[in-house]
Amino acid sequence: MSERFEHLTVDRSGHVATVTFNRPEKANALNPGHLADIEAVAQSFRDDTNTRVVIFTGAGKHFSAGADLTDPGARPDTVVAQRRWLRMGERAVQSVYEMDQITIAAWNGAAMGGGACLATAMDLRIGADDCVMGYPEIDIGVNLMWKSLPLITHLVGPARAKRLVVGGERVPASVLLEWGLLEVVVPRERLMDEAGEWAARYVAKPPVPAQMIKRSVNAIVSALDTAVMHMDVDQYMLTMSTGDQRAAIKAYFDKTDPTFAGD
Numbered sequence: 001m002s003e004r005f006e007h008l009t010v011d012r013s014g015h016v017a018t019v020t021f022n023r024p025e026k027a028n029a030l031n032p033g034h035l036a037d038i039e040a041v042a043q044s045f046r047d048d049t050n051t052r053v054v055i056f057t058g059a060g061k062h063f064s065a066g067a068d069l070t071d072p073g074a075r076p077d078t079v080v081a082q083r084r085w086l087r088m089g090e091r092a093v094q095s096v097y098e099m100d101q102i103t104i105a106a107w108n109g110a111a112m113g114g115g116a117c118l119a120t121a122m123d124l125r126i127g128a129d130d131c132v133m134g135y136p137e138i139d140i141g142v143n144l145m146w147k148s149l150p151l152i153t154h155l156v157g158p159a160r161a162k163r164l165v166v167g168g169e170r171v172p173a174s175v176l177l178e179w180g181l182l183e184v185v186v187p188r189e190r191l192m193d194e195a196g197e198w199a200a201r202y203v204a205k206p207p208v209p210a211q212m213i214k215r216s217v218n219a220i221v222s223a224l225d226t227a228v229m230h231m232d233v234d235q236y237m238l239t240m241s242t243g244d245q246r247a248a249i250k251a252y253f254d255k256t257d258p259t260f261a262g263d
Contacts, residue, residue, distance in 0.1 A: 007034040009059075010041060015052040015203045016196070017045070017101075024060025029068035030114045035092045038118070042095035052207050053199040054099065056122060057106035057192065058115075066113025066136065069252075079237075086233045089114055089146040097121040097151070097218065100211045102202045106195035107131045108188065117148035120155060120181075123214060126198060127173045127182040128191040134170040140252050141245030141260075143235045150225040155181055 004010070011018045019041055021028040028034075045051060058064055067089070076085050096103060096118060103122040105111075111119045112134045119125055119133070135152075137144050144165050153161040156179045163169050176182045186194045202210065239245050243263040251258035 005037040005041060007031075007037045008041060010044075012051065015050060016055065016199045017048075017051045017053075018055045018057065018192075021056070021058045021064055024058070024062075026068060026070075027062040027065035027110065028058040028060070028115070029065040029071075030089070030092075031068040031071040032073035032088055034068075035088045035114075038092040039088075039095045042092070042099055045099055045101055048101075049207075051101055052203045052210070053102045053104060055104045055106050055192075055195050055199055056096075056118070057195070058108055060109075062109035062115075063105070063107050063111040063131070064115025064118060065110055066115045069140075082237065083233055086145070086236060089117070090233070093117050093121045093146045093148055093151075097222075100215070102199075102210065102214060104195050104198055106191050107182070108191055110134070113137055113144075114146065117144075117146045117151065120148065120151040124198060125176075125182050126191065126195045127176060127185045128188040129173050129185055130188050131173045131176065131182075131185075132170055133164070133176060133181070134168065135165045136168060138166060138168045139248060141242065141248030142239045143232060145232045145236050147225060147229045147232060149232070150222060150229060154221045155179075 008022050009020045011020070021034070021038075023029060023034060030038075045054060076082050102124070105119045105122045105125040107119055107125055108128045109130055110132050113136055116133050116135055135144055149161070149165065152164060156164070160179055164171065171179070173182065173185045177185050183198070184194065244258075244260045247258045247260065
């Protein structure tokens with residue numbers, strides 16, 4: 001059985017569903033429509049008691065290149081509307097994080113920015129040997145949004161989270177495995193087979209305790225996340241008003257080195 005959204009596809013086989021981000025010509029970058037599809041597909045599993053494991057992957061070379069800077073959408077005119085509109089990524093990530101089913105990222109190529117946020121919202125991550133993670137937000141002059149800073153901090157600890165999010169380091173598969181972000185690394189051509197084997201392992205577990213345990217673990221580690229990160233949209237709106245952010249964006253598109261003044 002196959003379902004199709006505008007920017008992703010869903011294929012179901014027995015107790016396993018595979019969600020494929022499907023903007024390969026854009027490296028699965030996340031525009032507003034794609035984020036809406038991700039939120040919608042995650043919510044579509046709420047009443048699905050047959051599916052026990054959901055695998056997420058990207059069509060083409062990459063898992064997801066993050067926010068689509070070439071198609072950011074039309075920002076509303078008022079501040080109150082902007083604050084709600086800017087939460088679209090947060091809603092997509094939280095919808096994935098809150099799914100009852102066990103979620104597996106079959107991580108091919110790059111997961112950058114918002115793509116990394118989605119990968120860290122999942123329960124398990126199976127990496128292809130070409131996978132890489134990075135948070136480029138710092139280099140375009142903004143903070144990490146989508147209530148995702150706690151997700152990476154829970155997984156790798158505070159120092160490594162700072163290296164990734166403040167330092168903007170790009171981390172390859174071997175380091176992601178060493179840091180515990182990946183369960184295993186396999187050749188690219190083996191990725192979906194490996195993810196399927198992991199899915200079968202969890203499908204074989206009784207679903208009621210499995211799903212209860214998953215949600216309890218998430219509740220334990222994320223109990224303070226919302227309290228700490230409730231203003232990340234407002235922080236983003238502040239950074240977007242700075243001269244440094246304008247300089248960063250210009251340098252990004254011009255492929256030059258910016259100079260920051262703290263303004």
